[in-house]
Amino acid sequence: MAVQNSLSTKPIVNDKSITQVFTFGHPPNQFILTSGERLGPIDVAYETYGQLNGSGDNAILICHALTGSAHAAGGYSETFKSEGWWDSLIGPGKPFDTNRYFIVCSNILGGCYGTTGPASINPAIGQPYGMSFPVVTVRDMVRVQRQLLRYLGVKRLVTVAGGSMGGMQAIEWAVTYPDFMDGVICLAAAGRLYPQAIAFNEVGRRAIMLDPKWNCGNYYPGQGPVDGLALARMIGTITYKSDESMNKRFGRKLCSDDEECLFKFDEKFQVEDYLHYHGGALVKRFDANSYLYLTKAMDLHDISLGYNSYEEALSSIKASMLVVGISSDILFPTYQQKEIVDIMQKHNLEAHYYEIDSPHGHDGFLIEFDKIKPFVDVFLRNL
Amino acid sequence: MAVQNSLSTKPIVNDKSITQVFTFGHPPNQFILTSGERLGPIDVAYETYGQLNGSGDNAILICHALTGSAHAAGGYSETFKSEGWWDSLIGPGKPFDTNRYFIVCSNILGGCYGTTGPASINPAIGQPYGMSFPVVTVRDMVRVQRQLLRYLGVKRLVTVAGGSMGGMQAIEWAVTYPDFMDGVICLAAAGRLYPQAIAFNEVGRRAIMLDPKWNCGNYYPGQGPVDGLALARMIGTITYKSDESMNKRFGRKLCSDDEECLFKFDEKFQVEDYLHYHGGALVKRFDANSYLYLTKAMDLHDISLGYNSYEEALSSIKASMLVVGISSDILFPTYQQKEIVDIMQKHNLEAHYYEIDSPHGHDGFLIEFDKIKPFVDVFLRNL
Numbered sequence: 001m002a003v004q005n006s007l008s009t010k011p012i013v014n015d016k017s018i019t020q021v022f023t024f025g026h027p028p029n030q031f032i033l034t035s036g037e038r039l040g041p042i043d044v045a046y047e048t049y050g051q052l053n054g055s056g057d058n059a060i061l062i063c064h065a066l067t068g069s070a071h072a073a074g075g076y077s078e079t080f081k082s083e084g085w086w087d088s089l090i091g092p093g094k095p096f097d098t099n100r101y102f103i104v105c106s107n108i109l110g111g112c113y114g115t116t117g118p119a120s121i122n123p124a125i126g127q128p129y130g131m132s133f134p135v136v137t138v139r140d141m142v143r144v145q146r147q148l149l150r151y152l153g154v155k156r157l158v159t160v161a162g163g164s165m166g167g168m169q170a171i172e173w174a175v176t177y178p179d180f181m182d183g184v185i186c187l188a189a190a191g192r193l194y195p196q197a198i199a200f201n202e203v204g205r206r207a208i209m210l211d212p213k214w215n216c217g218n219y220y221p222g223q224g225p226v227d228g229l230a231l232a233r234m235i236g237t238i239t240y241k242s243d244e245s246m247n248k249r250f251g252r253k254l255c256s257d258d259e260e261c262l263f264k265f266d267e268k269f270q271v272e273d274y275l276h277y278h279g280g281a282l283v284k285r286f287d288a289n290s291y292l293y294l295t296k297a298m299d300l301h302d303i304s305l306g307y308n309s310y311e312e313a314l315s316s317i318k319a320s321m322l323v324v325g326i327s328s329d330i331l332f333p334t335y336q337q338k339e340i341v342d343i344m345q346k347h348n349l350e351a352h353y354y355e356i357d358s359p360h361g362h363d364g365f366l367i368e369f370d371k372i373k374p375f376v377d378v379f380l381r382n383l
Numbered sequence: 384m385a386v387q388n389s390l391s392t393k394p395i396v397n398d399k400s401i402t403q404v405f406t407f408g409h410p411p412n413q414f415i416l417t418s419g420e421r422l423g424p425i426d427v428a429y430e431t432y433g434q435l436n437g438s439g440d441n442a443i444l445i446c447h448a449l450t451g452s453a454h455a456a457g458g459y460s461e462t463f464k465s466e467g468w469w470d471s472l473i474g475p476g477k478p479f480d481t482n483r484y485f486i487v488c489s490n491i492l493g494g495c496y497g498t499t500g501p502a503s504i505n506p507a508i509g510q511p512y513g514m515s516f517p518v519v520t521v522r523d524m525v526r527v528q529r530q531l532l533r534y535l536g537v538k539r540l541v542t543v544a545g546g547s548m549g550g551m552q553a554i555e556w557a558v559t560y561p562d563f564m565d566g567v568i569c570l571a572a573a574g575r576l577y578p579q580a581i582a583f584n585e586v587g588r589r590a591i592m593l594d595p596k597w598n599c600g601n602y603y604p605g606q607g608p609v610d611g612l613a614l615a616r617m618i619g620t621i622t623y624k625s626d627e628s629m630n631k632r633f634g635r636k637l638c639s640d641d642e643e644c645l646f647k648f649d650e651k652f653q654v655e656d657y658l659h660y661h662g663g664a665l666v667k668r669f670d671a672n673s674y675l676y677l678t679k680a681m682d683l684h685d686i687s688l689g690y691n692s693y694e695e696a697l698s699s700i701k702a703s704m705l706v707v708g709i710s711s712d713i714l715f716p717t718y719q720q721k722e723i724v725d726i727m728q729k730h731n732l733e734a735h736y737y738e739i740d741s742p743h744g745h746d747g748f749l750i751e752f753d754k755i756k757p758f759v760d761v762f763l764r765n766l
Contacts, residue, residue: 035646135646195629195654199621202655203614210610212595227593231586235618238582243716246578252685263418263518265679271578272585296648302635330713333626 019070021045021114022151031144034305037134041123044148045070045114046106049090050098056155060096061145062086062105063162063169065365066236066294067286069113072105073098088369095376101158106148108141108169110293115144118289119220130289131217138165138301142172146180156180158383159319161376163187163365164332165294168301171321171340175303178318182383185376187324187365190336192302192310197331200239201295204232208288217289229288230279237278242328242361246271314343321351322379324372326364352379402453404428404497405534414527417688420517424506427531428497429453429489432473433481439538443479444528444564445469445488446545446552448749449619449677450669452496455488456481471752478759484541489531491524491552493676498527501672502603513672514600521548521684525555529563539563541766542702544759546570546748547715548677551684554704554723558686561701565766568759570707570748573719574693575685580714583622584678587615591671600672612671613662620661625711625744629654697726703733705762707755709747710740735762 025031025040032038047070052059062072064085073090075083090096096103107115110133118133149157160173160181167189174184175191193201208214211228219225250271254262261267268276307313323341325334334355344351356371358364365372408414408423415421430453435442445455447468456473458466473479479486490498493516501516532540543556543564550572557567558574576584591597594611602608633654637645644650651659690696706724708717717738727734739754741747748755 033646037646131648135648137646192635194626195633195635195652196621196624196626198635198652199617199629199654199658202651202658203618203621206614206617207590207593210590210614211593231589231593234582234589235586238579238586241579243577243579243713246582250578252575252578252581262683263416263420263520265514265518265675268585269578269581269682271582275582275585292648299652300645 019045019047019114022148024147033134033140034137035135039134042116042144043114044106044144046104046148047071049073049103050101052102052153056153058100058158059102059104059154060158061160062103063160063166064105064108065164065166067282070105070107085366089372089376095373095380104149104152106145109144110136110290110297112287112290118217118293119287128220133293135296136293137297138168138172139176139305142169142176146177159183159185159380161185164189164362165298168298172303174317174319174321175313178316181319183320183322183379185322185379188326188329188332188362190332191314191340192304193298194336198299200235201299204235205292205295207231207235208292214288224288226283229283229291232291233282234275234279237275239331240361240363242330242359244328244359245361248359250274311343314340315347317344317349320383322354323351324354324356326356326358326362328359329362331362402428402430402497405531407530416517417520417522418518422517425499425527426497427489427527429487429531430455432456432486433484435485435536439536441483441541442485442487442537443541444543445473445486446543446549447488447491448547448549450665453488453490468749472755472759478756478763487532487535489528492527493519493673493680495670495673501600501676502670511603516676518679519676520680521551521555522559522688525552525559529560542566542568542763544568547572547745548681555686557700557702557704558696561699564702566703566705566762568705568762571709571712571715571745573715574697574723575687576681577719581682583618584682587618588675588678590614590618591675597671607671609666612666612674615674616665617658617662620658622714623744623746625713625742627711627742628744631742633657694726697723698730700727700732703766705735705737707737707739709745710738711742712745712747714745
């Protein structure tokens, strides 16, 4: 397959946060998706931290969640006005130690942080793809990451790690490229999406698609369905938290101290204000069509695809698996992580279950760093 | 307070399902809401089953849930083309035995099944209230029911019973009119709404209010925001079910057997189809503004209002309480029912906790009749 780097830059291997772009799949050698459709050229935005060794086998791939980006670590940069989303775990002396490992994180296929997605220009027509973008899967995302690693000279991964949709990619890696890594760390995720999570995704998509400004996906270069996307995020935010965390943080507290406001229709409880804040924050940084395609990819995620059963897919894994659940997670309840480990252990494969005892729900993988660090350390040391 | 029956009918006391209307609160004697606002006249749609005895003390009040109606029992009628929503529990020889008891059920204030709500004509202007309807509370609903019972000649209730928002009314009855009943049966509810449930209500309201056809509530006599209301119902439906029930019923089954459809954006999993079905079904029978006002009333529900604490409010109860939780309920998790019973027992009050072991989630109170019947029977016998 023809591999070209559209920016003609060599990968800058350092600890600074510089997002680069690798491009491949130029016609007629387009990338063939799981669906059989062809897509290309494909840009892949990525960041790297640390140095790749001469044998190309000290690399770790970090996979991001639904609305994440390649900016997993490093401070503020021109591209990202915020710290990396796993900055607490990646860096010199941290569990994903940049003094030892070459860390790679790339924006997923279908995303909107530099990798080709529905907001990208379809070169065949010179217009954004919009809803003409093909349906992509988590497996496609992983196969695109494989292209990037080949380009970067990575011969073998020490581990793949990610939480939520990043954990879905991690386990997909374990099944699709069983000989390419020693370990896989899958946090707050599963090898397939269960119906309640599909249901939550569908109401989020519906919120976007009912917004008249969505306009069947044709809203570029405008802001698009900001109200619909905000509502989708509000729904998502409920599932990222827990009943317990909401009780502790908000209880029945109102935004206003004025008792007379209590019976006004627009008066809000603090928990409502919190949802609106998070809805409003996402629309400033995320593309609604990407939200549609990435949640659809979550729904379609099932490592069994091409196997006779979930068990058969899991039994094909050769890497050592660390599967982590969060006690209060309602989006990926812990039985889903335990199930993976149970099946793998039944097949005498190396799989470890670790549970983070936390009230923070699904978001725990972005919060409970003090609890995550020790077991990641131990797991990497034992690989 | 002036009490007038707008239809000038006497209550028909029988086992047939005939919805009648009682009207009160004509100006200048309007009903004064918890908020201090005045509302009137107020129509109250109600049904009764069985005979009131001479001393007026064999009555049972049944309270309905969010989108329910006064049609709790009885078969098809001119008004309702369906069986009553608790038909399995109400009738001759059933737990709420119409041979023994005089059963009353009325549509709640703010509803859209005959009782005054936002779709009703505001006589002052000759137009529907829409969003000029005042914010009402569960306490207001209960106080309206009290007016109805006075009109019907009920001197004392054997029990008040309801599930979900009906259970919220039941416990509000216990606090607001502690001397008026022997028992209270509160299923899958609580004495106040917790923040996660408020959050789910808010995203549902947001779905309605973002629909352009909502038009700030001014859509009568049109259909109004059918897409927004359907989405609100889809969100609600997730919370009425459970992860377990969705896994059992739907798993990852697709609507189409055609494998080629798998990667089409519009292809649906069966769980999605189920949500769409329930969303579409509600819009045929429910008013979107009522949905807004009733969910707001749920949010505001807190028996502590006027007391120094939740505990103080609960300690004022004199009735024997049967508080029922459903093991898989995510909207009103069982700790909320246990909390009521724990507090009451601490104050040496008669409170019993019963848990329905069921995978059906919150909807269990409309499904698990075989499990509900025995403990309702025992509770009523012991009153």
